[in-house]
Amino acid sequence: MSNRLENKIAIVVGGTSGIGKAITELYAAEGAKVVMTGRREEKGREIEKAINDNGGECLFIQADSTKKEDLENVVNTTIEKYGRIDILNNNAGILATTPLDEIDPTEEFNHMFNVNVTSYLTMIQLVTPYMKKQGAGSIINTASVGARQPMPFNISYSTSKAAVKHMTESMAVALAGDNIRVNSLAPGLTRSEMVEEGSDFEKAVLPSVPMKRTGSAKEIANGSLFLASDEASYVSGHMLVLDGALTAFSC
Numbered sequence: 001m002s003n004r005l006e007n008k009i010a011i012v013v014g015g016t017s018g019i020g021k022a023i024t025e026l027y028a029a030e031g032a033k034v035v036m037t038g039r040r041e042e043k044g045r046e047i048e049k050a051i052n053d054n055g056g057e058c059l060f061i062q063a064d065s066t067k068k069e070d071l072e073n074v075v076n077t078t079i080e081k082y083g084r085i086d087i088l089n090n091n092a093g094i095l096a097t098t099p100l101d102e103i104d105p106t107e108e109f110n111h112m113f114n115v116n117v118t119s120y121l122t123m124i125q126l127v128t129p130y131m132k133k134q135g136a137g138s139i140i141n142t143a144s145v146g147a148r149q150p151m152p153f154n155i156s157y158s159t160s161k162a163a164v165k166h167m168t169e170s171m172a173v174a175l176a177g178d179n180i181r182v183n184s185l186a187p188g189l190t191r192s193e194m195v196e197e198g199s200d201f202e203k204a205v206l207p208s209v210p211m212k213r214t215g216s217a218k219e220i221a222n223g224s225l226f227l228a229s230d231e232a233s234y235v236s237g238h239m240l241v242l243d244g245a246l247t248a249f250s251c
């Protein structure tokens, strides 16, 4: 354990598996007190216990990101317990690989936006009043290489991630005067429940990755740690791409 986030209070939304779990564990290992959310209670409690048993500090709060009252409870509980919020990593996300003709505008497209975009906006609206009072804050939104590169095989997903990138940039400017930094992460192919080992998705994308391997969730978490920490004190409006050079050729 070191202390790059010593005394920081962090919220990780969507931390019950994959990248969010790795971010939660790394933030806690670096000294942050981490409030972590997701819908799956059992997974959340396991991660909470493992971190607390290991000398870190984590509180799991069950929350569905599509329910505003759940997100309000996360922020209110964090403030009641810790009195401040230094870091927010919006990370909850879902993927779909539906062909264009079959995308249902409501069932898929709107739902995708509710989870991948609107919930991020809601969380940011909920935490920024506290960050403004504190005079500082760091917000990280998990986007994707899909925000940078058109993805004909996951149109609704990549469109939602492009919205996350653009929202991040707009908010970085809007909040710069309050010393609140807003950045995004763009993972490439990363091992998680979304991209399981040997899955069709991995098989389809892996040949295009110049580094010829799938990234680990920890490698993405390292990027989040940098953006969350004071080492990134002059970094705002940036999308940090972590993709083994996947998008380097085409963008």
Ligand SMILES: NC(=O)c1ccc[n+]([C@@H]2O[C@H](COP(=O)([O-])OP(=O)(O)OC[C@H]3O[C@@H](n4cnc5c(N)ncnc54)[C@H](OP(=O)(O)O)[C@@H]3O)[C@@H](O)[C@H]2O)c1
Pocket (backbone or CB within 6 Å): 013, 014, 015, 016, 017, 018, 019, 020, 037, 038, 039, 040, 041, 043, 063, 064, 065, 066, 091, 092, 093, 094, 095, 115, 142, 143, 144, 145, 186, 187, 188, 189, 190, 191, 192, 193, 194, 195
């Ligand atoms: N893996 C990749 O290759 C890759 C690449 C680019 C970007 N990303 C992005 O990275 C982020 C994490 O994905 P991952 O790869 O780590 O996949 P994952 O293992 O499936 O994790 C997704 C996380 O999102 C949470 N989540 C989903 N819907 C939710 C909802 N309605 N309310 C609350 N939490 C919700 C899940 O928690 P519950 O199920 O417990 O609710 C889980 O913790 C996503 O935003 C994803 O789009 C992943």
